Amino acid sequence: MDLLLLATDQNTPFNYFPIALQLVVAIGFVIVMMVVTHLLGPKRRTSDKLINFESGIPSVGNARQPMAIKYFLVAILFVLFDVEVIFFYPYAINFAELGWEGFKAVLLFVAFFLCGFIYIVKKGALEWEE
DSSP states (O other): HHHHHHHHOOOOOOGGEEEEEEHHHHHHHHHHHHHHHHHOOOOOOHHHHHHHOBTTTTTOOOTTTTOOHHHHHHHHHHHHHHHHHHHHHHHHHHHHHHHHHHHHHHHHHHHHHHHHHHHHHHTTTOOOOO
16 A cells, blocks of 8 residues: 555656556557458448538539638637637636736736737738738
């Protein structure tokens, strides 16, 4: 019993054994499932199964058409500002304990993002039509 307590008090490689074991089991499970489904799955290839399926809508044109970079830019900006909102959650939970120091930190955080948003608007990143 004392040996077990001693092993948990110190940071030894043995402490990471459960994590390594879980990782090996998870990777092994994925590999086994992929091999089993590949070996046991049906292998009837027909022309209907080999065509692209787009949610029931017939494909029109080439799938390799270039898309406007504005679409990706707006998507990245959405993710960026969405993550900003996620960082407000810990503040909202602990605002009473953080006091004025926490309030100043959140104001600084908002100021940085506001500067970034002003820069984005001035560069015209949110304008779709040119």
